[in-house]
Amino acid sequence: MPGPLQSEMEALLTAAFSPTRLDVINDSAKHRGHMGDDGSGESHFTLVIESAAFAGQSRLQRQRMVNAALGDIPGQRVHALAIRAFAPGDAE
Incomplete structure (x- = not known):
């Protein structure tokens, strides 16, 4: 289940780009205890986004x-x- 920050990112990106693909991947568990981990469980993300807005x-x-x-x-x-x-x- 996505956390509040992940949901916010999904909403902002959907509104801005009307993507044909949007994957907001929470990588925070892989970085637990590392620098930048604030304990929220939402500190590290990977975005995969496809949109016509990026053409050219x-x-x-x-x-x-x-x-x-x-x-x-x-x-x-x-x-x-x-x-x-x-x-x-x-090409992705």
């Missing part, structure tokens, strides 16, 4: 778009966020 954008531009849509979550409320963003038809 570089990898860096796509990551910036995702970070902007998430507001203060990356780096402030989440310690680590891996982003795999692609457009439909791109």
